[in-house]
Amino acid sequence: MIAIIIILLFFVAFLFFGLIPGLGAFLIKGQWFKFRQKLISASKKEMADFSLVSKSDKMSVVGEYRFFGTLESIQNDNRLWITDGSMTVGIDVQGISVYLLRSLPVDLNSSSIEQAENMLPDDEPDCLPWKKIYSLSSGIQVFVFGKLFNDGGKLVFREDNKEDLLVVIYDGKKETLLKRSIWSGRQKNEYFNQFTPISLVFGTLILLVISYFLLQNTALRLYAAVSVTLATFPVVFLIPPGVFLYFLYIHFWKRSRSLRSERDLLKLPLRYFGPDEDFSRPYASVRLHNNEEYCMIKWKPGDKMTLLHINQDMKIRSHSLARLPAEEGVNYVFGIRDKDIIKKSSDPMVEFLCIAGNPVELANMCSHKSGRMGITAALCFFSGLLINFSLVYIFLRLFLIQ
Numbered sequence: 001m002i003a004i005i006i007i008l009l010f011f012v013a014f015l016f017f018g019l020i021p022g023l024g025a026f027l028i029k030g031q032w033f034k035f036r037q038k039l040i041s042a043s044k045k046e047m048a049d050f051s052l053v054s055k056s057d058k059m060s061v062v063g064e065y066r067f068f069g070t071l072e073s074i075q076n077d078n079r080l081w082i083t084d085g086s087m088t089v090g091i092d093v094q095g096i097s098v099y100l101l102r103s104l105p106v107d108l109n110s111s112s113i114e115q116a117e118n119m120l121p122d123d124e125p126d127c128l129p130w131k132k133i134y135s136l137s138s139g140i141q142v143f144v145f146g147k148l149f150n151d152g153g154k155l156v157f158r159e160d161n162k163e164d165l166l167v168v169i170y171d172g173k174k175e176t177l178l179k180r181s182i183w184s185g186r187q188k189n190e191y192f193n194q195f196t197p198i199s200l201v202f203g204t205l206i207l208l209v210i211s212y213f214l215l216q217n218t219a220l221r222l223y224a225a226v227s228v229t230l231a232t233f234p235v236v237f238l239i240p241p242g243v244f245l246y247f248l249y250i251h252f253w254k255r256s257r258s259l260r261s262e263r264d265l266l267k268l269p270l271r272y273f274g275p276d277e278d279f280s281r282p283y284a285s286v287r288l289h290n291n292e293e294y295c296m297i298k299w300k301p302g303d304k305m306t307l308l309h310i311n312q313d314m315k316i317r318s319h320s321l322a323r324l325p326a327e328e329g330v331n332y333v334f335g336i337r338d339k340d341i342i343k344k345s346s347d348p349m350v351e352f353l354c355i356a357g358n359p360v361e362l363a364n365m366c367s368h369k370s371g372r373m374g375i376t377a378a379l380c381f382f383s384g385l386l387i388n389f390s391l392v393y394i395f396l397r398l399f400l401i402q
Contacts, residue, residue, distance in 0.1 A: 005223050009210065013230040016203025024195035025187075032124065032186045035099065036264065038166045039181050040271055042066045042145035043349035046289045048155060050087040052148065062155065064163070066145040068174045068348065071138055078130070079156075082142045090151070091144050091167060092158035093130040100126040101170040101180055124184055125168075136169075143168040143177055174348040182268060183261045189253060200234045207231035225396040229389055236388045237381070245384030252377035256370045262319055263366035266359045269296075269334040269351050279360050285337065292345055297333040310335070310342045315353045321365050331356055 048065040067089055069082030078094035102123050144157050146165035159165045170177055187193065207227050214224035229236075237246045270279070272286050272294050285295040310333065335342040335352040344352040355362070 002223070005214070005220070006226070009207065009223070009227050009230060012203060012206050012210070013233065016199045016206070017230075017233045020199040021191050021193065021196040024193035024199075025190035028187050028193045029190050031127075035125075035127075035166075036182055036185045038145065038164075039168075039178060039185070040268075042166065043178055044271065044289065045145065047347070048087075048089060048148055050155075052150070052155060060150050061160075062148040062150050064146065065148045065157075066143070066349075067157070068141070068143055071136055071140045071142055073138070074136065080136075080142065082144070087155075089144075089148075090154060090156035091142070091165070092156060093165075093167065095130070096159060096165050096167065097127050097129050098133060099166075099168045099181075100128065101168060101177070102126075102184065104172050104176065104180070122184065122188075124187055125181070141170050141174070143170065143174070178349050179265060179268070179351075182264045186257065186261065188257065204231045204234060222397060225393055228396055229393040232389075232392055233385075236392060237384050239388060242384030242388035245380045245387070249377045249380040249384065252373045252380060256373035256377060259320075259366045259370035259373060262321075263363045263370065265317065266319060266355065266363040266366065269353060269355070270359060279332070279358060288345070288347070288350065290345075290347055292347070292350075293337045294345070294350065295335065295337045295342070297342065298330060299333055300330050313344050313352060314342075315351075317353045317355050319356070319362055319366075321357075321362055321369070330358070332359055 043066075045064055045066050048062075048067045052062050052065070067082070067084070069084045069089065072081045072083045072088060074080055075090075078092065080091040080093055081088055082091065083089075102125060144165065144167050146157050147160050147163055149156050149158055157165055168177065168181065170180070172180075208231050211224045211227040211231065214220040214227060237243065270277075272288065273279075273284060273296070274286075277284055279296065280298075282298045283295065285293050288294050314333070314335065332355045333342060333353075334355075336345045336350070342352075
């Protein structure tokens with residue numbers, strides 16, 4: 001009997017405080033990963049242009065394309081028309097979700113050094129079903145990626161059975177869209193997802209109901225104390241002394257998330273190269289969809305470069321890691337090679353930047369450090385939880401025995 005009660009109490013606590021929010025965490029983590037990967041895939045696809053109309057049959061699939069534009073009009077509540085000034089395309093938004101990027105806290109062009117943690121918004125984008133977006137002002141900036149159809153001579157983006165449509169509403173320059181999305185496109189804390197509130201409420205109520213019945217039997221009051229203690233899970237970490245460890249948990253978890261974002265930004269300029277590319281070489285290049293030559297140059301101040309001149313528009317992507325001893329003073333430049341000049345691409349999603357150190361090794365360091373920070377955060381959280389649970393149980397035990 002006693003064993004059954006103990007198993008029941010811990011099963012309820014595990015189910016509603018651990019398993020259900022945990023499954024929600026994996027779901028939301030997968031959704032944001034898909035969002036980031038779709039944007040990276042979009043950056044490697046061609047931009048839609050009006051020549052596609054003449055190259056395709058009416059009422060046919062043109063292909064997978066991307067497009068930057070501003071909102072021109074909304075037709076029948078479910079079709080957006082956006083324009084880039086030279087052409088207009090439609091977007092069928094019925095039944096899809098739309099991402100809204102947070103506004104930039106600072107002007108990214110105010111400095112040649114990218115300090116993502118200070119310059120990019122920390123909060124994840126809003127993801128809303130189209131039916132919950134009640135109004136959009138004309139001129140708002142929209143990015144779309146997905147299947148493009150020739151709809152009677154008009155180009156229209158729409159979903160098909162295999163591929164989802166990606167629609168992002170943003171402000172600022174379109175060159176900032178990718179880095180902002182990669183940095184902030186992840187949940188602040190995956191545990192706190194849409195399933196968590198209702199799961200915590202049900203778990204607490206069930207444990208309190210069990211406590212009520214256990215209190216009816218004097219011999220089972222100690223187990224009622226266990227049940228009430230477990231029921232305090234949603235708030236117990238907010239009382240001293242465990243609250244101090246909770247603040248440490250927040251600090252380390254935030255740092256872990258920041259390092260994961262940093263890792264993804266460091267890997268971003270590598271996406272055009274093959275998986276077997278050797279980035280220890282002094283030079284590598286690849287031909288882009290628009291026929292530009294995208295290159296990587298390993299460069300150290302004082303070295304005589306065979307390539308010559310770097311355009312002054314280049315950004316320096318900073319990171320929070322120390323350089324590896326072998327890479328001291330070595331920089332990796334990414335950009336478009338045009339004869340003897342390394343310059344910015346005509347494609348707003350192609351980056352022109354410099355990274356201090358080997359981006360592959362730095363990204364791996366970010367992953368390892370993020371993992372350590374995550375483990376430290378978990379230890380702080382569960383240590384504080386255990387301490388506070390013990391104090392609550394001792395107090396309840398003394399109170400219920402009297």
